[in-house]
Amino acid sequence: xxxxxxxxxxxxxxxxxxxGARNKDTGQIFFPLPLTPNDHIExxxxxxxxxxxxxxxxxxxxxxxxxxxxxPQNFKPYVVAYVDLPGQTMxxxxxxxxxxxxxxxGMEVELTAIPLDPDAPDAEQKLIHAFQxxxxxx
Amino acid sequence: MSDVCIVGAGIHxxxxxxxxxxxxxxxxxxxxxxxxxxxxxxxxxxxxxxxxASGNADNMVSQLGLTGIQFINVSNGCATGGSxxxxxxxxxxxxxxxxxxxxxxxxxxxxxxxxDPASYGLPNWYGEAGYMLTTQFFGAKIMRYLxxxxxxxxxxxxxxxxxxxxxxxxxxxxxxxxxxxxxxxNAPMISDPxxxxxxxxxxxxxxxxxxxxxKKAKExxxxxxxxxxxxxxxxxxxxxxxxxxxxxxxxxxxxxxxxSKAAFEQAGVGPDDIDIAxxxxxxxxxxxxxxxxxxxxxxxxxEQWLIEGRSEINGELPINxxxxxxxxxxxxxxxxxxxxYENVVQLRxxxxxxxVPGDPKTAYTQVYGAPGVSAVxxxxx
Numbered sequence: 001x002x003x004x005x006x007x008x009x010x011x012x013x014x015x016x017x018x019x020g021a022r023n024k025d026t027g028q029i030f031f032p033l034p035l036t037p038n039d040h041i042e043x044x045x046x047x048x049x050x051x052x053x054x055x056x057x058x059x060x061x062x063x064x065x066x067x068x069x070x071x072p073q074n075f076k077p078y079v080v081a082y083v084d085l086p087g088q089t090m091x092x093x094x095x096x097x098x099x100x101x102x103x104x105x106g107m108e109v110e111l112t113a114i115p116l117d118p119d120a121p122d123a124e125q126k127l128i129h130a131f132q133x134x135x136x137x138x
Numbered sequence: 139m140s141d142v143c144i145v146g147a148g149i150h151x152x153x154x155x156x157x158x159x160x161x162x163x164x165x166x167x168x169x170x171x172x173x174x175x176x177x178x179x180x181x182x183x184x185x186x187x188x189x190x191a192s193g194n195a196d197n198m199v200s201q202l203g204l205t206g207i208q209f210i211n212v213s214n215g216c217a218t219g220g221s222x223x224x225x226x227x228x229x230x231x232x233x234x235x236x237x238x239x240x241x242x243x244x245x246x247x248x249x250x251x252x253x254d255p256a257s258y259g260l261p262n263w264y265g266e267a268g269y270m271l272t273t274q275f276f277g278a279k280i281m282r283y284l285x286x287x288x289x290x291x292x293x294x295x296x297x298x299x300x301x302x303x304x305x306x307x308x309x310x311x312x313x314x315x316x317x318x319x320x321x322x323x324n325a326p327m328i329s330d331p332x333x334x335x336x337x338x339x340x341x342x343x344x345x346x347x348x349x350x351x352x353k354k355a356k357e358x359x360x361x362x363x364x365x366x367x368x369x370x371x372x373x374x375x376x377x378x379x380x381x382x383x384x385x386x387x388x389x390x391x392x393x394x395x396x397x398s399k400a401a402f403e404q405a406g407v408g409p410d411d412i413d414i415a416x417x418x419x420x421x422x423x424x425x426x427x428x429x430x431x432x433x434x435x436x437x438x439x440x441e442q443w444l445i446e447g448r449s450e451i452n453g454e455l456p457i458n459x460x461x462x463x464x465x466x467x468x469x470x471x472x473x474x475x476x477x478x479y480e481n482v483v484q485l486r487x488x489x490x491x492x493x494v495p496g497d498p499k500t501a502y503t504q505v506y507g508a509p510g511v512s513a514v515x516x517x518x519x
Contacts, residue, residue: 007262032384034259054278054282057277057327058274058329059327060328065262065266066266067266067267078268080269080274086387088387090385090386091383092382094267094268105281
């Protein structure tokens with residue numbers, strides 16, 4: 001068995017979009033889909049491209065419940081951003097494929113999936129969502 | 139309707155006190171407040187109190203005396219103290235009571251607050267993937283604010299520099315030495331753009347305030363510090379709060395804006411009438427945002443304010459005269475009441491080295507906490 005998403009209902013089946021939620025009464029879209037089903041909420045596939053609205057860098061290894069690599073010696077800081085998906089919502093997400101010091105507000109990014117712990121054996125790998133800079137714009 | 143007056147105030151020094159638990163620090167503050175007022179515990183008719191991590195406040199009666207007093211526990215996150223004060227003031231305004239107490243205390247372990255996703259209605263993956271950190275929220279929020287309003291990162295450093303400068307003059311502060319701007323700016327980053335000198339730390343401490351009706355206050359004969367208003371508000375749509383896996387594209391207002399507007403209306407004064415302000419500074423960015431959200435300056439004007447020293451103790455609007463949370467640390471239950479304590483001391487003119495000159499008459503506090511609550515008070519003498 002290969003790497004699996006860290007949770008059900010985080011990504012769509014084809015892993016090409018995040019699953020958000022839409023309030024049928026108000027039209028408000030948010031993320032993630034609530035754990036408890038609700039008559040007023042329906043799942044919606046979120047846009048896979050957006051722009052960085054804001055970000056920060058996690059410079060120190062978090063404590064529990066963090067389940068990624070937390071060894072202070074080898075800890076690699078990661079970027080946490082809010083990605084503006086126009087007309088939908090702004091999703092909190094890691095950024096990948098860009099160094100913390102090179103992140104810019106407004107940069108275009110697209111959805112991908114990354115392993116929570118790149119050093120874990122394949123079978124145990126959990127995939128989390130991340131956005132990466134849009135490459136080779138055509 | 140009669141005014142509510144603050145007739146006594148007590149504080150247990152903030153910071154770290156080995157061997158004394160949070161509630162004992164609360165008892166210390168209460169005894170000091172009683173002595174300050176010149177009354178005995180038996181005279182206190184009611185109390186509202188709270189702590190986030192040090193037990194139920196009403197247990198204090200076992201040490202203070204089993205007088206049968208009405209003692210209601212308050213739990214409102216960082217606004218716990220503000221909410222206790224608000225409730226105590228309402229009890230007096232209603233005419234039911236003449237003399238009561240608001241108390242807050244806490245003692246937190248070292249390091250950032252640890253949070254459980256489930257208690258915020260979030261799935262476990264949110265914590266496992268490394269998002270369950272308040273420090274990230276503060277970093278991301280002020281990163282956007284600086285960008286939107288063209289403020290430099292040095293603005294954050296200037297806030298911290300001022301906090302430590304004021305803390306050095308404050309006997310109840312935790313951090314009591316000045317740190318220069320260059321040292322602050324070069325410190326290790328915690329959550330960009332905020333570094334270790336720009337965050338407050340969880341800490342320990344306690345504050346107790348004695349409140350009385352105007353009639354009772356006159357009988358007691360001490361300085362009359364009037365609580366013109368005490369307002370608490372929760373967040374409006376489109377605010378940006380901690381532990382949000384998503385936020386609306388359409389941006390909205392803040393709980394602080396709501397609380398501030400209501401407080402000014404109720405007190406019948408405006409930002410220009412305020413002589414001194416204590417604003418929530420969980421991190422340096424919070425003070426910057428709160429300067430504008432409370433109506434004291436425009437969004438983007440903060441850098442110029444700081445460069446010109448307008449919020450220094452001798453400036454036109456001194457802000458966080460005791461060094462705020464940055465210098466005092468943050469015991470959640472006590473933090474909002476510390477701001478009011480500091481204003482009481484300043485209005486009485488007994489703040490010593492950090493006393494605001496010019497006989498200040500109107501003083502403002504604002505505390506903000508998760509998940510989007512804000513409490514404002516305005517005191518007048």
